[in-house]
Amino acid sequence: MSQTPRLTDRQALIRNRHRALNTPGRDPALFLHETALDEVQDRLLMVNRTFTDVAIVTPFAQVWRSVFPQARIVADDDMLDLGEAAHDLVIHALGLHWADDPVGQLIQSRRALRPDGLFLGLTFGGQTLHELRAALGQAEAEVSGGMAPRVAPMGEIRDLGALLQRAGLNLPVADGVPLKASYQSPLHLMHELRAMGEVNALDARLRHPTQRAVLLRAMQIYVEEFGTDDGRIPATFEMITLTGWSPDESQPKPLRPGSAAQRLADALGTVEKPLKD
Template sequence: MSYRPNHDPIIARHPFLRHMVGIMTQPPLVFDRARLAANVARREGQPDFVTDLVVADLADRLAPVTRAFSKALVMGPDPRLLPDTAQSASGPIRFERISALLEIEGFATVDPERLSLPASDYDLIVSLLDLQTVNDVPGFLESLRRHIAPDGLLLIAAIGGRTLSELRDAFLAADVEILGGVSPRVAPMIDVRDAGGLLQRAGFALPVTDLETHIVRYRTPLALFDELRALGVTNPLAGRDTRLLTPRHLMRAAEIYAERFSDPDGKVRASLEILWLSGWVPHESQQKPLRPGSAQTSLRDALGDKSKT
């Protein structure tokens, strides 16, 4: 049951109480977005295979869609890496590119936590690698829906929940050995089981989610650590431990990683999950789910009565 402080007559009369309730109902601050921006800005000119992978997958997903999109927007941390065109089965798509993190000359920049896009009647919005760095995910999705016209499409790619699970395990073990406790080092990510519910909660119809799983291999754990720094995805958590990571700590994490996650050829593996979400803004022309109890054929008839065999 949701609590609505403005409907409580006592709280409504007291500004201080209204302020305190507002603080209590704010989403938790998980990510330090200033640090995120600084991390991404430092990677300029570096290859970014994750974004390249997602952009290629986006093209494959749009190609069979039998819909013409006349007003489309794509947003991501660095708009220079985003496509400006794509193709659906019904014709070309020209994207307006928006930065969701960096301030770059020639591109509009928006704050996903207080989203205000240039228009509110897009028939396609694509968000690439934004969702997993937003503190208020339900609020972000609801804001996106308000900027899409009825029967318009939202398509999102985000980092999935099992990404870098090996790295998380190695550092947890090293933290316990060296610090006597654990420190948050890998950002929480969205699980595919929760994604469809988030879209429905935000008011989207016909939600679909799926997961692309990739195993990336590195010569050593230190090679993985170096690539993460180059990609600008080092610890972005607001509650991170601000103490410098000592060489001893880093090397112990690398040793544990190699012990637990090496392949027979000596290389180590790292999991990468790309979570895709899609949903449509409701419209009367869309198919509707059947009313409970209205089915004309039973599941037993459809599958066959196994009790008779």
């Protein structure tokens, strides 16, 4: 039997997140999760529905508790601790990029929804940390002649939208926006990623520290290629929002081909002309 390829070392990921929350003298950097919370609140204001049974898949429950105190908070494990048809809203918050089987995560979320329940997923898109990835890749190629896996792969918006359909969700929508952060140096960005719990937890990662020469060259490339006039460096985080509804008979359905009651030319008030051979 074929098995899903293992992308993430779960123990390393859990260790990284625990370190982010519990390092003495340093607060966790959860501004992206707070941004995701703001995005969810804005989306829900546009939905003419009151949700009473909410589940939130997140590694950082404290971000969500103040706004959703009654929600069921579950970890983004391979098997989500969600009951079938137990919720009318499932939020999957910034964990899909570490999932070995992202479609499986969406299917489990859909099964946890009642008919006409709403799924809201927030995940990182393919432009996330493109500056850091480019600098590290070039530096490693120059110094050691190869490239090691360092940043979790992140899907493009079109591919992520298609996952909603594969998971059996109706009325799928995927949209995203790049968020720009600014740092004093690449080293400050790397410290921030550690405080986010977002350092390398890939199963195929190197198990020894990165060579100092690689890091120094990567920082140099980062500044040369992406540095701004004020001496700082930018970092892109592309946040994509995925929206879909659990199937229900009340939802609008596309018309069958050939069932239109009016010609398009009539609706537009134009004269229909046949194409020349």
